[in-house]
């Protein structure tokens with residue numbers, strides 16, 4: 001389910017405040033040093049560091 005247009009523009013990574021980009025079912029931090037992937041559940045981004053997937 002695509003996120004509402006404009007929503008991505010106001011979202012930022014809670015860990016480093018970099019912009020996020022939309023992926024399959026995740027929002028991924030665009031910071032190279034961070035790169036956390038946040039899950040999107042039922043169309044709602046879960047922007048919690050504790051819930052984020054860390055890059056390999």
Ligand SMILES: [Zn+2]
Pocket residue numbers: 013014015016017018029030031034035036
């Ligand atoms: Zn980040």
